[in-house]
Amino acid sequence: MATAILSRPEITAAEWEARQQLAACYRVFDMLGWSEMIYNHITLKVPGEEGAFLINPFGLHFSEVTASSLVKIDIDGNKLSDSPYGVNRAGFVQHALFHRHLPDAHCIMHTHTTAGMAVSSLEGGLQPISFYACNFQGQIAYHDFEGVTVRDEEGERLLANLGKKRVMLLRNHGILVMGKTLPEAFIKHWSLQRACEIQLATLSMGQPLPVSDEVVAVHQRDLHMAQVPGGPGAADFAAMVRKVDRIDTSWRE
Incomplete structure (x- = not known):
């Protein structure tokens, strides 16, 4: 299990709060x-620090x-805090690109889930054949696979x-979502997954039953009526953090 790296006096209260939120997200x-x-990778901007964001230490499992x-780096990949861990270039290049150019991309999540990679590898991508898929119709971008994302010129x-x-399926690769907050990015990822x-x-099982464009439009119009305040x-992310806490609270350290 990973051990604490930083002492609390070295960072601001806002950064510590962001660190705990992001660490909880990795455990979720x-x-x-x-x-x-x-x-x-899941990355999160550091509040009040232009161009600084937090990323997972390369070599640790999400459960650790x-x-x-968490490693604090700038958008050029330089460490801004003392850490014995490095950062995976394949994650840094892509995430730094979006953090640099998209002011509203406060949190960015990228995964290789089986379902996410499978649908991203399917001609036509995500189809309007379920409640959750209807959330994303007309809102998903696609990017063709160019190999491991370590080259700046792909940006x-x-x-x-x-x-x-702010939602993308990387073809033959996986899920990429962004949010103005970490919980917003989380619920996008959960719903897309x-x-x-x-x-x-x-x-x-066979031939899917597609939802019409007209019904998709009504569904997206009315989605806000099913959201919990906050x-x-x-609320969704908070519920998941409570579940994690019943298993292990070491992410808070």
Whole structure:
């Protein structure tokens, strides 16, 4: 299990709160089965620090991440806090790109879940065949696979393909979502993952029953009526953190 790296006096209260929220998120992802060995990333901007964000230490499993072991870096990949851990370039290049160019991308999540990779590898991508899939119709960007994301020059194409959308399926690769808050990004990822899981199950049974464009429009119009107060994903994420705490509270360290 990872041990604490930073002492509390070295960081602001706002940064510590962000660290705890992000560490909790890594544990939630692991609890939900979204870990991928020591790979994949969730990043979060540091409040009040321009160009600084937190990322998981390369080499730790999601289940080992703690608030103090998260690495603070700038958008050029330089460490801004003392840490014995490095950062995976395959995660840094992509996440730094979006943090640099998209002011509203406060939190960015990228995973290689089986369902997410399967749907991203399917011609036509996500289809309007379930409640959750209808959430995303017309809101998903796609980017063709170009190999492992370690080359800066791919960034221009990633940004161009993303456009004004904040949810992307990286073809043959996986899920990428962004949010103005971590809970918002979380509920987007959870909903998209569910949509992909349901599509995987439905297509295995036969011909899916598509939802019409007219019904999709009504569904998206009325979605806000089913949200709990507190902001997108806030109550959902809090519920998942409570579940994690019943298993292990070491992420708080």
